[in-house]
Amino acid sequence: xxxxxxxxAAADAGAVVLRAKFGKSLMRFDKSxxxxxxxxxxxxxxxxxxxxxxxxxxxxxxxxEQGAMGNESSDRTWLIDPLCGTPNFAAQTPLVAVNVAxxxxxxxxxxxxxxxxxxxxxxxxxxxxxxxxEDVDKTGxxxxxxCLVDVNLDAPYLxxxxxxxxxxxxxxxxxxxxxxxVLSSTLPLAWVAVGRRAAYVTGLRGQPLHTGVGGLxAAADAxxxxxxxxxxxxxxxS
Numbered sequence: 001x002x003x004x005x006x007x008x009a010a011a012d013a014g015a016v017v018l019r020a021k022f023g024k025s026l027m028r029f030d031k032s033x034x035x036x037x038x039x040x041x042x043x044x045x046x047x048x049x050x051x052x053x054x055x056x057x058x059x060x061x062x063x064x065e066q067g068a069m070g071n072e073s074s075d076r077t078w079l080i081d082p083l084c085g086t087p088n089f090a091a092q093t094p095l096v097a098v099n100v101a102x103x104x105x106x107x108x109x110x111x112x113x114x115x116x117x118x119x120x121x122x123x124x125x126x127x128x129x130x131x132x133x134e135d136v137d138k139t140g141x142x143x144x145x146x147c148l149v150d151v152n153l154d155a156p157y158l159x160x161x162x163x164x165x166x167x168x169x170x171x172x173x174x175x176x177x178x179x180x181x182v183l184s185s186t187l188p189l190a191w192v193a194v195g196r197r198a199a200y201v202t203g204l205r206g207q208p209l210h211t212g213v214g215g216l217x218a219a220a221d222a223x224x225x226x227x228x229x230x231x232x233x234x235x236x237x238s
Contacts, residue, residue: 001055002125003056003102003109003110003125004110004112004123004124004125006051006052006055006056006102006110007100007101007102007110007111007112007123008112008121008123008132009051009055010048010051010052010055010078010080010100010112011048011098011099011100011112011113011114011121011123012098012114012121013047013048013050013051014044014045014047014048014082014083014098014100014114014116015044015098015114015115015116015119015121016047016116017040017043017044017047018040018044018083018089018096018098018116019116019117021039021040021043021044022040022089022092022094022116022117023092026038026039026040026090027039028090029042036086036087036090037064037065037083037086038083038086038089038090040083040086040089041064041065041082041083041086042065042066042082044082044083044098045063045064045065045066045080045082047082048063048080048082048098048100049061049063049066049069049080052078052080052100056076056078058070058071058074059071059074059076059077059078059102060072060074060076060077060078061077061078061080062077062078062079062080063080063082064080064081064082065082075104075105076102076103076104076109077102077103078100078101078102078103079099079100079101079102079103080099080100081097081098081099081100081186082098083096083098084096084097084098084099084185084186084187085097085184085185085186085187087184088184088185094116094117095183095185095187096115096116096117096185096187097113097114097115097116097185097186097187097190098113098114098116099111099112099113099186100112108126109125109126110123110124110125110126111123111124112124113186113187113189113190115187115190118133119133119134120132120133121133122140122190122193122194124193128141129141129193129194131194140193140194140195141193141194141195142192142193142194142195142219142220142221143195143198143220144198144199144219144220144221144223144224145195145198146179146195146196146197146198147177147178147179147198148178148179148180148181148196148197148198149174149178149179149180149181149197149198149199149200149201149228150180150181150182150183150188150191150197150199150200150201151165151168151169151180151181151182151200151201151202152165152182152183152184152188152200152201152202153165153166153182153184154184164235165201167235168201168231168232168235169182171231171234171235173230173231173234174228174231177227178198178199178228181197188200189216189218192218192219192220195220197220198219198220198224199217199218199219199220199224199225199228200216200217200218201215201216201217201228201232202215202216202217217229217232
């Protein structure tokens with residue numbers, strides 16, 4: 001299998017576990033006063049690792065729950081988030097995702113996000129975005145047509161002393177152009193990539209990746225991105 005196919009298979013393996021565990025009694029493991037994992041997180045991560053151990057046994061792996069494993073000298077590291085949206089899942093809300101990506105040196109080579117309950121896997125090998133559902137693979141692309149913007153309100157929120165997402169939702173300039181949605185998981189980022197959302201806002205001023213203090217403004221096109229940044233900057237000026 002190609003690296004992209006491995007990522008898709010691994011993410012889908014995690015999704016199978018989450019579908020089986022959904023709605024059942026879960027064991028909870030507190031990470032902090034505001035964060036926790038469940039046995040669903042752990043079991044999904046194990047299923048993902050089983051695929052990776054089999055298909056890429058000489059690589060390194062970094063799981064959200066089990067940490068670093070595998071070949072520490074490898075310049076290829078698989079990044080694993082087995083259940084993005086654990087509080088949603090624990091509350092029997094099916095807005096969650098399974099994330100698997102391959103980092104080669106400092107570059108993300110392939111990535112896959114599985115949506116367990118629509119049985120979709122959004123994936124990329126760096127050359128466009130694809131949607132795999134029921135063995136049918138389709139290509140997608142960004143679009144601002146929906147005007148829907150997801151805003152992540154999940155705490156803790158970096159830079160909250162300057163920018164508060166709840167104020168963005170009440171900004172008249174935002175309401176004139178966009179229609180807000182609130183969701184905390186990777187799904188809206190994948191939806192931006194395939195044209196189901198105009199943008200996803202999780203943080204501050206939309207700097208290039210890895211250059212800011214945290215957060216993300218992902219938009220369907222430069223015009224939409226610029227409009228959101230202008231609205232966000234109103235808060236910094238106030």
